[in-house]
Amino acid sequence: MSEIGIYQQTILEHSKNPLNFKSLKTCTHQANGNNPLCGDKVEIFTNIKNDINDEICFQGAGCAISIASASILTKVLNKKSVQDSKNILENFIKMVENKEFNFDLLNNEEKTLLMTFSELQKFPMRSKCATMSWSTFNAALNRDNYNTEAKV
Amino acid sequence: MIDVKDQFPIFEKKIKGKNLTYLDSANSSQKPKSVIDKMNEFYSYEFANVGRGIYQLASNASEKYEETRQELKKFINCKDDGEIVFTKNSTESLNLIAHCFGEKFINEGDEIISTELEHHANYVPWHFIRKKKKVVIKFIPVDDDGNLLIDKLPELITDKTKIIAVTHMSNVTGTIVDIKKIKEIADKHNIPVCVDGTQGAAHLKTDMQELGCDFYAFSAHKMYGPTGLGLLYVKYKWLESFDPFIGGGGMIDFVSKDDVAYAKGVWKFEAGTMPTAEVVALKESINFINQIGKEKICKYEDQLKDFALETLRKNNAVEFVGSPKEQGSVFSFNIKNIHSHDVSTIFDQEGVAVRGGHHCCQILHDRLNANSSVRVSFGVYNNKDDILVLDEAIKKCQKIFG
Numbered sequence: 060m061s062e063i064g065i066y067q068q069t070i071l072e073h074s075k076n077p078l079n080f081k082s083l084k085t086c087t088h089q090a091n092g093n094n095p096l097c098g099d100k101v102e103i104f105t106n107i108k109n110d111i112n113d114e115i116c117f118q119g120a121g122c123a124i125s126i127a128s129a130s131i132l133t134k135v136l137n138k139k140s141v142q143d144s145k146n147i148l149e150n151f152i153k154m155v156e157n158k159e160f161n162f163d164l165l166n167n168e169e170k171t172l173l174m175t176f177s178e179l180q181k182f183p184m185r186s187k188c189a190t191m192s193w194s195t196f197n198a199a200l201n202r203d204n205y206n207t208e209a210k211v
Numbered sequence: 212m213i214d215v216k217d218q219f220p221i222f223e224k225k226i227k228g229k230n231l232t233y234l235d236s237a238n239s240s241q242k243p244k245s246v247i248d249k250m251n252e253f254y255s256y257e258f259a260n261v262g263r264g265i266y267q268l269a270s271n272a273s274e275k276y277e278e279t280r281q282e283l284k285k286f287i288n289c290k291d292d293g294e295i296v297f298t299k300n301s302t303e304s305l306n307l308i309a310h311c312f313g314e315k316f317i318n319e320g321d322e323i324i325s326t327e328l329e330h331h332a333n334y335v336p337w338h339f340i341r342k343k344k345k346v347v348i349k350f351i352p353v354d355d356d357g358n359l360l361i362d363k364l365p366e367l368i369t370d371k372t373k374i375i376a377v378t379h380m381s382n383v384t385g386t387i388v389d390i391k392k393i394k395e396i397a398d399k400h401n402i403p404v405c406v407d408g409t410q411g412a413a414h415l416k417t418d419m420q421e422l423g424c425d426f427y428a429f430s431a432h433k434m435y436g437p438t439g440l441g442l443l444y445v446k447y448k449w450l451e452s453f454d455p456f457i458g459g460g461g462m463i464d465f466v467s468k469d470d471v472a473y474a475k476g477v478w479k480f481e482a483g484t485m486p487t488a489e490v491v492a493l494k495e496s497i498n499f500i501n502q503i504g505k506e507k508i509c510k511y512e513d514q515l516k517d518f519a520l521e522t523l524r525k526n527n528a529v530e531f532v533g534s535p536k537e538q539g540s541v542f543s544f545n546i547k548n549i550h551s552h553d554v555s556t557i558f559d560q561e562g563v564a565v566r567g568g569h570h571c572c573q574i575l576h577d578r579l580n581a582n583s584s585v586r587v588s589f590g591v592y593n594n595k596d597d598i599l600v601l602d603e604a605i606k607k608c609q610k611i612f613g
């Protein structure tokens with residue numbers, strides 16, 4: 060492990076080989092996010108069936124933290140209900156921003172995964188890198204006009 | 212070798228137990244003690260608002276404020292043909308030009324010529340004019356190395372071209388633009404040239420007689436001076452023809468219920484209370500530069516840059532963003548497969564301060580196919596040791612990302 064806590068094996072691995080790194084030609088929800096500070100971009104897709112995230116994917120260009128964070132998002136929120144997803148993503152953002160949070164809806168493995176990003180509390184300038192995909196996903200979930208045909 | 216580090220108190224500070232390796236002077240330079248002391252002295256014993264009170268303190272403060280203006284005129288050699296306007300920063304100086312020139316001289320269907328090198332500060336204000344007046348902005352292109360292709364300028368010029376807005380030196384690739392050559396071409400068509408001198412004023416020879424431009428915008432904070440203070444050289448003929456930029460106290464000649472007459476000269480553009488202590492202290496920055504000698508500083512920074520390029524070129528993972536023929540003391544790069552913000556965070560642990568991102572130049576990054584980059588820039592206080600620390604920090608990134 061490196062001396063800099065944030066660049067742990069988990070994050071490095073997810074950044075090099077992100078999960079679900081692809082676009083969906085058809086999906087129910089989609090949103091774009093960007094970080095004006097660095098020009099990083101992310102696009103997130105999900106297919107919601109019976110109020111459950113049935114398939115979450117993303118595409119984008121960004122730093123190790125932003126790619127790993129999006130990759131982990133697709134893993135943790137997949138198969139979760141819309142309501143639970145919103146709760147988890149809100150708490151994830153709170154955790155990164157060093158505010159009070161709880162991960163009651165998560166199992167231990169998921170908790171550990173998300174807690175990797177707690178190191179970012181020491182790097183407030185980088186918190187946006189980790190939260191960008193989560194707030195973008197929130198925007199996707201909040202879309203009234205569900206896309207049936209996402210632009211690819 | 213120039214050794215002035217001990218004149219800069221910031222270098223007494225340890226960053227995470229390490230010496231500060233400051234390689235972000237293109238963003239803002241550190242301040243010598245003489246400038247900090249002057250701010251302190253002025254606020255402690257000399258402070259009064261300028262251009263208003265007639266008591267002695269106010270009159271002395273006004274005198275000092277104007278002394279800096281005179282020093283600046285000498286600093287950029289503007290003789291009798293132009294004046295210096297104080298603003299908030301270089302960005303405001305450029306907004307002033309785009310607004311005042313645009314309002315008066317640009318009409319629907321006209322054209323503005325910019326370049327692919329520009330900082331957002333010398334693009335967005337022109338974009339405002341584009342939106343408002345329905346005009347076209349054309350761009351002088353750069354090649355893959357970041358050289359500005361001035362030979363393409365003549366074919367961009369039409370009888371609709373109203374102004375050419377161009378940087379003196381890129382804050383990303385360090386590209387030095389041949390302003391004289393642009394001016395020669397512009398003169399044939401009687402087109403004014405607005406130069407973003409934010410990097411140039413601090414790191415290049417800055418002689419208004421030689422450059423011949425109509426406007427030159429720069430910032431005090433990049434030349435060892437205080438923040439909150441921008442500078443703008445304007446040729447007299449424009450100074451008188453422009454309407455004011457912002458209105459209020461200090462910029463008027465006469466006010467009645469029916470009408471307002473504006474002050475003459477630079478005062479027309481200096482509305483409200485100005486950054487007084489900053490202006491007064493800037494004189495010390497100019498003294499600091501003059502005592503070493505601008506030419507000597509440029510040469511020294513150039514040697515540092517050459518040594519840095521030579522050192523980093525030995526590392527195959529370092530990919531430069533642009534590699535222009537004429538390059539000031541700034542360059543940008545990426546480490547293969549590592550994002551610039553990850554690099555900046557790891558550098559920070561080593562006490563190395565650089566900037567990662569697009570450095571307010573998205574058009575240039577797009578053109579050079581980089582999403583973002585790590586930028587290294589030098590000031591007079593840097594030395595070869597800083598570059599060796601940088602080299603080690605790069606290797607550390609490679610080790611972590613393995």
Ligand SMILES: Cc1ncc(COP(=O)(O)O)c(C=O)c1O
Nearest residue numbers: 300301302330332382409410430
């Ligand atoms: C080339 C260039 N132009 C304009 C600016 C804007 O300067 P300021 O932020 O002082 O207004 C900068 C600073 O980053 C710059 O490097």
